[in-house]
Amino acid sequence: MKLSRNFLNDYIDLSDIDVYELADKMLNVGNEYESIKRLASSKNLVVGEVLECKKHEQSDKLSICTVDVKDEVLTIICGAPNVRKGLKVVVAKEGAVLPGDFKIKKTKILGVESNGMICSLLELGIDKSLLKQSDIDGIHELEDSAAAGEDPNEYLHFDDYIIDFDLTADRGDLMSIIGMAYEVSAIYGRKVNMPDISFNEINDKVSDKFSLKVETNKCMAYLAKLVSDVEIKDSPQFIKSRLIASGIRPINNVVDISNYVMLETGQPLHFFDADKLNSKILITMGDDFKSITTLDDVVRDVDSNDVLVTDSKTPIALAGVMGSLDTEVSNNTKNILIEAAQFNKTNVRLTSKKVLRSEASSRFEKGIDPNITLFALKRACHLLEKYASGKVNKGILIHDELEKDDKVIKVTLSDIQETLGMNITSKEVVAVFERLNFKVKNKGHFEVHVPRRRLDIEIKEDLIEEVGRIHGYDNLEGKLPVFEVKRGSYTKTGKLIRDAQDVLSNLGLVEAVNYTLARDLNEFSYYHDKITIANPMSEDKKVCRQNLVASLFENYKYNFSRGVKNVNIFEVSDVYYKNNGYDSKVLVAGLISGTYLSNEVQQISLKADFYLTKGIVENFLNSLGLADRYEFIDEELPNNYHPHRSTSIYVNKIHIGYLGQVHPLLSKEEVFVFEIDLSKLMELKVRGIKCRDISKYPTINKDVAFVVDNSIKASKIEKHIRKVANKYLKSLSVFDIYNFDDGTKSVAFNMVFGDKNQTLSDEFANDLLNKIIDEVEKNIDAKLRDK
Amino acid sequence: MKEKVVEIKQMFNEEIKSIDNIKDLNELRVKYLGKKGEIQKLSPLIKDLSNDEKKDFGKSLNETKKEVSKKIEDLLEKLESKELEKRLLDEKIDTSLPSTKLPLGFVHPLTKVRREIEEIFVSMGYDVVEGPEVEFDLYNFEKLNLPKNHPARDAQDTFYVNDEVLLRTQTSPVQVRTMEKSEGEIRIISPGKTYRRDDDDPTHSHQFMQIEGLVIGKNISLAHLKGTLEEFAKKIFGKDVKVRFRPSYFPFTEPSIEVDISCFKCKGKGCSFCSNTGFIEILGSGMVHPNVLKMSGYDPEVYKGFAFGLGIERVAMLKYGISDIRDFYTNDLRFLNQFNRKGGLEDEA
Structure with missing residues (x-):
């Protein structure tokens, strides 16, 4: 506003x-x-009278003007088509600064000296959208009453400030x-002066020509008066300037008056050309009518939520939003039917949403003072009589069901003190209500009479807010509420998310945060029924993502294309999907690419690969207390994974995620990702940390290598070793793989044997080793490498 | 005989002068002190001497042995330390060469700020609770005193899944969900993602994070809201920061308060950071509207409460001088790498 x-x-x-x-x-x-803002900020402007005006000899467009500005007579070159002798104009003298830091200086134009500039309203800084075309194309023509030497900003009522609320x-x-x-x-604490609403009435009556019937309770008030013989012309300058200041373009005196009264009172008015209406005004819902051609010359469908103003035959307005083209006030209009009405907020809102949000509709949507409707109607009559020579007909068409009496709301001093936490006195409270022009009875147990114009005040809390805001919060002293002392808590999910973020960042990954809304179709899988936005803003933000890997891959591509080649990132987030209603789960995902660790001088280089990614996943699971409970099983994976460099992750035989290389068709570079369903881990319980003594007895190291077919996994041999060595096995690791040309490979293991109660003998260890060899050779097609 | 000893001594003294390494020194040791060494060689001669002479000779031979031995030991020590020095020098490296850095991971700036805020409130006794981002219109709007077609809904342009389901536009629905499950006092905060149908630009994002706060009790007042937010603002922006209350309007609070903090850059004097107002808008808040209490099963005649909603991006942008909200969601590592610090050391004033 x-x-x-x-x-x-x-x-x-x-x-x-x-x-x-x-x-x-x-x-x-x-x-x-x-x-x-100032409406027009230029200084050193003066009203001038063009004494003489002749064409510049060397130009078709330029005129040489002699302009009287009272103290002096200036020669000014002017390029406007409408400059002519006798015109009163706005002159920017030498030294004036126009908007855009445009300084006016003496100049020579095609050999003739020019001592200033004759201005258009556009040049004075008035927004183009608020000006008539003639005020954009040419200089402004002041009325005759302007006197040479006068300040044109004052004359034009442009010496104004605008606060944009x-x-x-x-x-x-x-x-x-x-x-x-x-x-x-x-x-x-100053007095409000209401504007003049007086006018004379002629003997003709509105009821001789029109009748009114309101068929719907969505129209709570409909008041109309007839004004005859209006003379359509320009508005007086103060009306035009105030409309411009308020952001409304002046049209002609009649249209301007309707806008002017709306600005004054908040009551939108509609003026119909009375000669284009049938006599029976009928307010009804849109059910019986199909369409209306609105004044912007658009045929609009009417539905049952639209309140219509009709003349019983055709709709003449979408109530509160826009009138019809046929009944619009034109330059030939003589007689005007003025409508001042109140319609249901919600209906106006629905209609305006599909047609147009206007100054009028936004006022209807928020509600209008029931006591101002008649006032606004009379004010319009007053102004039409005064500035459009209108003759106001007797009588009024009226339908009015609005409650107009003050609302009576009770509130006590202690209500106010307790809610605000402020030691305000009864006297101070009364002072606030009086300043607001609310009448107060029963001081202490206040009975406040709130005028209807304050539609926002309905309950005692609203009154408490009025006291707070008018009295001011500056002196409100803050204090902490008194509660039982305790430390707050985090949710279980919150704690696990926190752990996930900390562990992965400790492993060298940087956390990313991505948008939930994603493209419907992408290379990465959706695992569940999608949640789709009914009113998306764009195709790439249409569906709730179910896959964090897709987002991380986008982040990778973004960084890679900007020269950041080593990207190690992770994200933890809820994802949402349909599952008998709406469901969600928490996922964690990571992406590793490029070089994880390097020092070229020292010839160290650790590139991202499957095993590094697997190590990160294992460390992640270990640090959650899941060591020894997970396994990796090769099975069919989502098609964004490399089919032979990826695996599924299981914990306690429950599938919790994937790990592997992004399919080479999606990425030329080798990029590795993992994704884990944290919600599934959330259901698991882990044993608390129980510290055991470190064995005092030495351990024995043994190495063994088996030759097996390439297709046999190291983990298969490991299983058998563990089975045999059982409690004596302190650690087991693969330390060498050698591929032979015949499709077999050698897998070498290092084993550490020990016992917590004694030193193992070498014999015992060798015996154990032989048992292991027997077991492996018996169960797997494997041979001891040394044999 | 004595002369022989002196001669050997002189010879030794002469020879040791030119020794500059341990190997030569060891050879020298063998030469003089070995079983067949020069000194040992003299001892058989003793048997030809008179008793008196024997004693004298024996003594001088022993003294010479000791002297030689000591000189050798002294030199050995010197040479050893010299050799160590040399070996260490040979091992010298250029410490200015690049280090081998393990990658340093860290959490996102929004996580950093979210955790900081959470910790402040948890230490004040607030429980952290969470709510769904795909939410019902009922919780996001209706039970917050925003019936369908309320004009205030315009301020929160919404992504709808269907007429009744939407992406939450605020964390406030968690207020309703919490009140419906609780009886009596409540002290919670609820952080999370929220969504509005705004075009992304430097100050708008269709996705952003909020932290909701809700306190319900029998004697809760606006003064408590102010006290609580003062405590919060001091911890997050510095102890000199002041809190200003400005009346405002939110459908779910009455009275409603817009909260500003004094500009922590200029201490409220006015600078470009605070557009010369001395204050920075930080959050919306107020006393929970009686309709909201009622709809969630609380009697407004018995219980009162305050609530606030804080934008995490807003706090992060203020704290770290970030000018474009989209930076949080681009995940450009050149941007994120600026947040690789922990908070153990205090920032400079």
Whole structure:
């Protein structure tokens, strides 16, 4: 809402108050503003009269003007098509600075000296969208009443400030100058002056020509008056300037008056060309009508949520939103039927959502003071009589079911003190209500009479807020609530997520955070039924992702293409999917690529590969207490994985995720990823840490190598070794693989034997070794390498 | 005979002068002190001497032996330390060469800030609770006093899955879910992702993180909200930071408060960081609206509460001077690498 300071000043005297102070006080009572601007900021402007105007000899377009600016007569070259002798114009003299830091200097144009510039309104800084085409193309033609030497900004009412408020959704009352005046009155304790609504009436009656029937309760009030013989012309300058200041483009006196009254009162009006209407005005729901051609010349479908104003035959307006093309006020209009009405907020909202959000509809949506509707109607009559020579007909078409009496709300002093936590006195509370123009009875147990214009106040808490905001929170002293002393807690999920983040970052991975919404189709699998957004903003943010690997792969590509080749990242996040309703789980995923560890000078280089990734996954699971409970099983994997360099991860025989290389068709470079379902791990219990004594007895190292077919996995041999060595096996590791040409390979193991109660003899160890060899050779097609 | 001893001594003294390594020294030792060494060679001669002479000779031979031995030991020590020095010098490396760095991982800046905020409130006795991001309209709006077609819904343009299901636009639905499950006092915070149908630009993101706070009790007031937020602001932005309350409007609170903190860059004097206002907008809050309490099973005549909603990106942007919210979600490692620090050392003033 753009508030013109001059406009506001008409209703409450603020002439002694600095506009910045006013804006800050408004901010302190809860009305945020975005900016404070001057309507036209140029200085050194003066009204001039063109005494002479002749064509420049060397140019078709330029004119040489002699301009009287009272103290002197200036020669000015002007390029505007409409400059002519006798015109009153705005002159920017030498030294003037126009918007855009445009400094006016003496110059020679094609040999002739020019001592200033004759200005258009655009050049004065008025927004293009608020000007008529003639004010954009040519210089501004002042009316004859402007006197040479006068300040044109003052004459044009452009000596104004505009505070652009960002109003909260509850304060529909502030979408009017009168509402603003009441708000400012609560701050400064000054009186609000209501505008003149007097007019004369001729003997013709509106009821001679029109009747009214309201068929729907979605129209709570419909008031109409007839004004005859209007003369359509330009509005007086103050009306035009105030509309411009408020961000509305002036059209002609009649249209401008309807907007002007809306700005003043917050009550949108609609003017119909009375001669284009049938006599029976009928307000009804859209059920019986198919469409309406609105004044923007668009045929719009009508539905049963639309409230329609009709003349019984055709719709003449989508109530509260837009009138019909046929009944619009035109330059030939003589007689006007003025509508001042109130419609159901929700219906106006639904209609405006499909048609157009306008100044009018946004006021209807937020609600309008029931006491202002008739006032606005009369104010429009007053202005039409005064500025459009209109003749107001007797009588009024009226349907009015609005509650108009003050709302009576009770609140006690202790309610106020307890909610605000403030030691405010009864006297201070009463002072606030009085400043707000609310009547108060029964001091202590207040009975507050709230005028209907304050649609936002309904319950005692609303009154408490009024006391708080007008009294001010500056002196509110903060204190901590008194509660039982305890430390708060994290959720189980929260703790596991925290652990996952810490372990993976300790393993050298950087955490990424990605968007939930993703493309519907991508190379990475969705594992469940998708949740799809019904109103997406774009194709690439349409579906809730189920796969963090896809996001990490995008991050990898982004970084790689920017020269960051070593990307080690992870993400922990909820994913959402359909499963008898809506379900979610927590996933953790990682991506490792490029060189994990390197020092070229020292010739150290550890490249990302399957085994490094596997190590990270194992360390991750070990640190969660799952050592010895996981296994890797090769099986069919999602097709974004390399089919022979990837594996499934199981814990306690439950599938928890995947690990492996991104399919080479997706990435030229070797990129490794893993993904683990943390929600599944969440269900597991682990044994607490129980410390055992370190064995005092020495251990014995034994190596053994078997030759097996290439297809046999090392883990298969390991199983048998473990079975035999059992409790004597302190550690087991593969230390060498050698591939022979005949399709076999040698797998060499290092084993450490020991016992916690004694020193093992060499004989015992050899015996154990032989048993192991027997077991392996018996069960697997394997031969001891030495044999 | 004595002369022989003196002669050997002189010879030794002469020879040892030119010794500069342990090997030669050992040879010298053998030459003089060995079983067949020069000194030992003299001892058979003793039998030809008179008793008096025997004693005298024996004594001088012993003294010479000791002297030689000592000189050899002294030199050995010297030579050994010299050799060690040389060996160490040979092992000298260029310490200015590049190090071998294990990759240093770390959490995302949003996680960092989220944890910092969580810890502040957990230490004040708040429980951390979580709620779903795919949420019902009922919880996200209706039970927060925002019925369908309420104009205030415009401020939160929403991603809908269908008429009743949406991506939550705020963490506030967790308030409702928590109240419905609880009786009596509540002290919770609820961090998480939220979504609004805004085009992404430097100050808007269709996905962002909030932390919701909710306190319900019998005597809770706005003063408690202020006290709590003062405590929070001091811990997160520094002890000089002041909290300012500005009246505002949210459908789920009454009174509603917009909270500003004094600019921690200029200490409230006004600078470019705070657009010369001395204050920075930080969060929305207020006393829980009686309708919200009622709809969640709390009697507003008995219980009161305050709630607040804080943007994690907003805090991170202020704290670290980040100017574009999209940076959080691009995961450009050149950006993220700036957050590889722990917080053990205090920042400079």
